[in-house]
Amino acid sequence: MRSISNKQHENERIQVMGLRKSKKTGFKKYSILPGFGLTMGYTMLYLSILVLLPLSMIIFYSSQMSWPEFWDTVLDPRVVASYKLSFGASLAAGVINMVFGVLLAWVLVRYSFPGKKIIDGLVDLPFALPTAVAGIALTTVYAPNGWVGSLLGFKVVFTPIGVVIALTFIGLPFVVRMVQPVLQSLEKEVEEASASLGASRFQTFRRIIFPEVLPAALAGFTLAFARSLGEYGSVVFISGNMPLKTEITPLLIMTKLEQYDYAGATAIAAVMLVTSFMLLFIINFIQWWTNRKFISH
């Protein structure tokens, strides 16, 4: 019904307006709704002043450095050590979150247990809790005299493991929230068919459920990974910030700024931005791939 009346409407519109109007607004299709100029203009102005202009400063200031200067800064051993830690810890946290995120989503969708609604709501805590609060709380829990730290036989706080723990906290909701809707929409009949054809529960999981869940889990992993690379607040308390050992890349930008080394800070920021944008591209690709899979079904 809706599309038919829209079409009729469109025909009338073309008759009334003729070609004059559509020629005038070339890049936009004609609509009877008002406010395009105002809302589009405001959107572009807001984005230009608050996002594009400030971000272009990174390119502007990096381009003022000579290449040797730039490479010396971004390939300094201390900086390279921070890339390794940021990447390694984000990767480890992402993998932990992928495994436990799928498990959590499964438990929350398929099983019922007391307090399930509260647990489901609590999964979003890392989005709501300020990172500095998370940072000091995790440091206290995992310190050698803390509730968990005292039970462990190894040191967590002020080591790379501490960084992994903080990043696991930060990335926790992503995989769960990506996988939950997929499990929700998975048809039970397919699993029953698989079981009735003689597949074991494990085979059904591996062959039927896992392939459906994987793209969503990967998308969640990438989101958590990207967020972890830039994370600052929750990490700096638990990591101890020892040069070459437990310094993350965002901390080095901060350190350079405190020494008024704006060029150095900008160069490292440029490397981080390029990495983030590449991840953005990968995420969009995974989502495109997932959507295509769903459409082809």
Add this chain to the structure above:
Amino acid sequence: MGGNIPLGFTDTPLGSSREAADPKWVQWLLISIALTFLGLFLILPLVTVFVQAFEKGIAVYLEAITNPEALSAIKLTILVAMIAVPLNALFGIMAAWAITKFQFKGKNLLITLIDLPFAVSPVIAGLIFVLLFGSQGLFGKWLFANDIKIIFAVPGIVLATIFVTLPFIARELIPLMQAQGTSEEEASITLGAGGWKTFWYVTLPNIKWALLYGMILCNARAIGEFGAVSVVSGHIRGLTNTMPLHIEILYGEYQFAAAFAVASLMSLMAIFTLIIKSILEWHGKRQMSIENH
């Protein structure tokens, strides 16, 4: 980040009808592992905040959250959120209207652009405003000559916060308004209502829960932002310290009970946020199910 974090009304509700085929012991094993994981990473840290806050007694707790420095940090945090959230809400509505009510070229690029701040580290979000308005920055000399302070002052904190929280509301409204289409607004305009009237009586009632939802998330992040604000604030006590920065300073001075006392206020706000969020999700789903039937 880019892509869609499915926080919002497009999710399906938790299914209770989906009974599992797994044996009971498998269910309990998996539930136990999942809850242990949550306990270690979410619940214990949250409980710790409150235990540590009250460790030295009620008097220390009350002193920590009512001394002048803490109060000025609380005031500044509220002020920043009260500027950043409405501005981003207005932007979210404007952007969502332009994107979802019209067809134009480059729409996907615009959506990616709106998502961009999520892809940027908070520290870089602070850095770019220092490069723009700091003493060495592009406008630094001009600002100095005209005696305007942005960096190491409140305007810088507001700008960095707006940048970091910019996508929250737009990205809640865009998918919802996309799904709702344009026919209701077109009917209203055809019947002779003006643009403003159409928005107020037709669009706004349809998007109110999603708008509030986005504002709640935006507010939580605006209040808690640490990295970006840390770069631009200059940590001037009583002047440019927000609550998270105040917590950092207290913690750095080994005043753990005081640090956790302020942290407990922020944790309460986080829990409050989660509760409102659940209520709004419930309203949003109910509204959608009424529309679908």
